[in-house]
Amino acid sequence: MESTLKGIRGSDAPCVLDLDDAATVAGGVEDTYGEDRATEEQLVTPWTVSVASGYNLLRDPRYNKGLAFTERERETHYLRGLLPPAIVSQELQERKIMNNIRQYQLPLQRYMALMDLQEGNERLFYKLLIDNVEELLPIVYTPTVGEACQKYGSIFSRPQGLYISLKEKGKILEVLKNWPERSIQVIVVTDGERILGLGDLGCQGWDSCGNFLTLPGRSSSICLLGKLSLYTALGGVRPSACLPITLDVGTNNEELLNDEFYIGLRQRRATGQEYTDFLQEFMTAVKQNYGEKVLIQFEDFANHNAFDLLARYGTTHLVFNDDIQGTASVVLAGLIAAQTLLGGSLADHTYLFLGAGEAGTGIAELIALEISRQTKAPIEECRKKIWLVDSKGLIVSTRKESLQHFKKPWAHEHKPLSNLLDAVNAIKPTVLIGTSGKGQTFTKDVVEAISSFNERPIILALSNPTSQSECTAEQAYTWSKGQAVFATGSPFDPVEYNGKIHVPGQANNAYIFPGFGLGVVMSGAIRVHDDMLLAASEALAQQVTEENFEKGLIYPPFSNIRKISAHIAASVAAKAYELGLASRRPRPKDLVKYAESCMYSPIYRNYR
Template sequence: MADFGKAILDGAGAFPLDKYQFLRRLREASTEQYYQLLCYYTQQVLPYIYTPTVGEACQQYHALRIKARGLYLRLDHRSSILSQLKAWPQKDVRVIVVTDGERILGLGDLGANGMGISEGKIELYTAAAGVNPAVCLPVCLDVGTNNVKLREHPDYTGLRAPRPIRQQVYDEFVQEFMEAVQAWQPHTLIQFEDFGNTNAFRILERYEDTACCFNDDIQGTAAITLAALLAALRVTGQRLADQRILFMGAGEAATGIASLISFCIHRRDGISEQEARQRCHLMDSKGLVVAGRTDLQHHKLPFAHANVPPCATLIEAVRAIKPTVLIGVSAVANAFTPEVLAAMAELNERPIIFPLSNPTHLAECTFEQAYRATGGRVLFASGSPFDTIVDERGVAHHPPQANNAYIFPAVGHAAVLTRAQRIPEEVFLVAAERLAAMATPAELEAGALFPPFSRIRAISADVMAAVAAHLVDAALGTAPEGWPAEQREGWAAAALRAMWSPPPPAAPSSRL
């Protein structure tokens, strides 16, 4: 079977975008062969169906003249969204990934080109957690774009208009979409993806208590980062409550991570969430988020601390706060300068450094930069993949990727299987703690905070079992039919059995 995967990928072209387009063509021409590649060679295919390649694909989506696989709902479809959904060929949809394209990765407003994000994420539900592709639907809410250059491009197929000035127009459109989905497919999971900061928080707050939904940028990113941090603390032997965590960035990812970390400290150590938030410090483009600033958005206020001095630069903040953990979610390339990395190494025996921004060229630092600056002592996780480093002893150090695909497909599939009414914050804490415990001592010693992605289905099954148990125990869902209700230790095996898979590749010479 190894030759099968190599044969397909070798025929895909030299550049990542060539492989991205090749895989799309393969999906159209030989669906079974495509899903064999996706499900049996997930680790090899992942960079080409999602990060880092999907960012470039979204930037060029219009110029590539890609045939969209998902459903576009345009602002001028108002009052007809339900009929648009009912007309869609798939009649049994259980998972929707939806974007409005306003904040694609760290690349900004890409409007209707954001469909590439929904398409990429929805494939990971199948690859990582075995959701049948027949029940998966990518959606793009096309409300226009403020990217003038893009909307004026002759090949752009989206709505050629700015985003709505009136918030009410936008909110009513999103509300109609949410109500239409619930009327069409009442037990469908909705994953929000790459909405702009202001809308992302408002939408999540509005619907999280009444719909089976979550925002992966806020909650999925928070869970994978918390899992990486908890795994790193298995190495240092320290408590989460004793960390000082500095974020470069103060958007939806940063505040989502900080909130889940604070919630975890609250649950583990019994201190108030307000006190737990004192461990988390955020920096935005104007400096450290501190009390007294009058320019702070609503989502930053819980982390505006009075007990720290104002700092204009990251190195000032590092020296003032003396963080044990440095997390980058700024989309500012090379923000973790050699001076910053050296300071982290001086402050900590095992500095924890997570440059999480995507795509690769926007990462705050590379693995090599962090490794060299800390003398190999860094505990590292990144948003995009980086190459392995082999030290002078010939030992390979593998930088783990804090990829949301370890979390969101398992959470989503568990919610689908249990027919969850909603997905509370505790779910992401459960998922993070389960994942954090999975790496073996040998893997941790080699710098791998997570088990290899090649084992993603077994990993997802464990996370699915933990999440499903929480949802059932919280009376937010029901045990899936056939799962041993009183024997939770059997749920991981049941989750594996519930996963859809294509037949294994039959011949290594098969290729498009």
């Protein structure tokens, strides 16, 4: 059976992808588009897939191989004269591209080179990222993502996602049907209101896979680019199954509203019932068009909407918020691993957070859930081990009436304290966690204070980008006299203190969300349950080896990330089956091997 994607030549001279060879190379199962499938049901027998030939083939990033086309392929598929005569392997292409990327001095230049590659040769881009993940992850994700948002400006480029504005109200289902891919497994959606530390960027609040969406002199989040690239590279979800969506409900950014080049709706943000109705239509249309098993990841929504959306749709849709749940899961994994390093259990600790937004309260709640699961104590009791400091000081019961609803569970009995240092001295935490988004807030006095009553304090400075980290690795190790078990949100170099090399861990969400997404997809889960997040945390913690612990690490190296993602996916899927939330039957006997077999492979396919 053959499926034809017509190009300039139509179907008279198609380029045929040999799937038998592809399956042999990848060791996995194939979908109807000739890519490794991530557990989509086999609707047709994909003996071959036809794509455009000639010039059009070289302009199709999904099928283009550049100089790797063989003599036979060049002859059969009308490529003679369109390529130089040299024939090179994918491995040689990879070495050449990496050599070129390393010549650039600025991370942003490397980022732009990678995006150019993704737009021209998708498989080579992902092979490059998979094989060089430790070197390239800081380029395509944290911290260069933040630097790109702050510094990079360009004209509107080729869109690769969907834009759904209030103008499409009543027609959202029709808009979704305009997207050419039908087999969507992961949607990452934003309304652009809370982009990193940059605030409301409206319709400029995202950049889809391989696409710059910025304006001269303006900054824009490229978070969706990083998210979707990593779903594929680290989690193995095929690129064509990922869909980025911007919901344009206006912007309150006066500078954008007055900018003649602004590409979004020129109106203030919709709120209240208008916003609620728009989101309801969107969520209903997604389920109607793609089914109940599509994972919808909310990205960069403001606090007041992020928690409400999770609560509203968590029981009716397969939804996930990486800022709240992904961050919480990866931090919990580090804390679980730290217990192996230090001894004891999570319940033995007292936790103090600087920052009480999506990340802080999300982490706090998952820690409390895990302590409750381990000790069988009520969740309310477990929350009393966790204290939060926001911009107004320690969150205490006397402030409860004025607090946002997501902060109220953390308002404990205590006298008011106005700053972090006073809170550290009063609460005497064993774990200090920063999610404030403000750099240099873990001062020397704060680190010395927590180190004075802890033999080995756990200090997590999680805010991104690097400039916003609550403290640097060098500061943490120096001020704690080498005592701290330390991890950050952005990468830092190893630090030598008193003749010992300390290697800071990175509590990067990229450890969790790609594997979590694969686990949800491969099990056919219809809902996300907190226990699935706990399972992901425990699976990640189990990947930390004795060798890692000897260096002070509480996270494994990213060089093994695909293996790590497979284990996380298997644990998430197992929990989905256990909870009765998995729809894909029968359950595979070996979930780890099944996860590995489902992963997208970037190896070139043979054409005939």
